[in-house]
Amino acid sequence: MPYETLTVDMAGHVATVTLNRPDVRNAFNETMIAEITAAFTTLGTHGDVRAIVLAGNGKAFCAGADLNWMRKMAGYSDDENRADALRLANMLAAIYRCPKPVIARVHGDAYAGGMGLVCTADIVVAANTVNFCLSEARLGLMPATIAPYVIRALGEQASRRYFVTAEAFDCATALRLGLVSEAVEASELDATVQRIANTLCANSPNAVRECKQLVQDIASETIDTALIEDTAVRIARIRASEEGREGVSSFLEKRTPNWRAQ
Template sequence: MEYETLDISVDHNGVVSLALDVAEKRNALSATMIAELTHFAKTAGDRPEMRVVVLSGRGKVFCAGGDLDWMKAQIAADRTTRMTEARKLADMLRALNDMPLPLIAKITGGAFGGGVGIACVSDIVIAEAGAKFGLTETRLGLIPATIGPYVINRMGEGRARQVMLSARIFDAAEAEKLGIVSKCCGADELDAAIDAEVLPFLDAAPHAVAASKKLAREMGTQITDAMVDDSIARLADVWEHPKAKEGIEAFFAKRKPSWAMPR
């Protein structure tokens, strides 16, 4: 399959460089990117030359969250269409979470909304010290629904509530304390930090790595079909609230929504 939004290469050691490659849109999650990430994650285990995946984002931001065109389309969509689109994102997250290869996220610039969701399905997350993070959905009158099971599973309920409710922006050091990030370091140290995480996997048996990842998923808190279905329904419910329409329209008009405090 040829990818439009991803740039993929594999080196002689089986290290996969998987880059989100729509820098002009801050690597926002479009329908095309969601489909391509899903396809990659579901087929990577069938390629024996691949040992470990390093996921990065081209340009200034790792991933800005949902694509603006997708958000506009949801304003006019009916409930069935919204749920169908939400399920595609949920399927992508599950495919990345279940991928038998280890997934290392390299976060530069920032990760917001769905970008935080991707971080939370990664096995290891190395972030540039200057990177910013945010679960920004409530500013728009929405909720971090489809990413919610993975975010809460990674962070724990108490820590997730510190940042999910307010939609505030936080730095990489706090993301590390919250459990999203494994390690943060200076921009000049980032590549060396990634290499240090990759190297041990090249000495481990691929089948044992895959089996260990599956063991951890199944022995830990499982994300069930019912949880995913519930998150999709909750997002559809919120999209139907008039405040969601107001929040999205305000965002595109570059004005504050009616509930925001004047400053």
């Protein structure tokens, strides 16, 4: 489908969703929020897609919310504000819950809601010149809708600092805190993203989907009898799956599994 604020491209089994409002540093408004939600919902059900790259056009990855959109929200009623905030929250959830692995290709600065986009991704590859900032407190706001993803990606203690100070921090700090998976020279960004995407596409599509869900489901759970039983059910189920049987057979028979030939 055509998009006003995004471009969506396919190369092999990899889809690339690019934020395309470079004149406002890819700040999002209600149109972009709706289009990101639609794009990730659609790509998540697309059988040919095995990985999704989230990128940005222009100097910045994403500067957060569009100021004109924020001015308009200031005049909203409480019900209108809640509905608008819920659309933003649902956009973030659409990326985080997308069954396909998401790689954030961060070439420029990511501020406020832009950090939320980064933190919904499974893998973050950033140019080593990028800066990050949770700037909401400077504007009398708070990063509420992005908080579940930022705290998971950044860690509780670092979030306690950067939520309240609204300090910018560099890519080296983001890498140390675990927000960034790999920090590279800008000239190496595309090759690094492609290498990781190729690795994802070489794996069983079903196993990749189930592994992503596994982490989300058990990361914060207590290791009790119920969780132990749940993990046993999951491995038993995937062993008996079509791709599980094919993967084990191809390994033992020293041949390429059929999903790599697709």
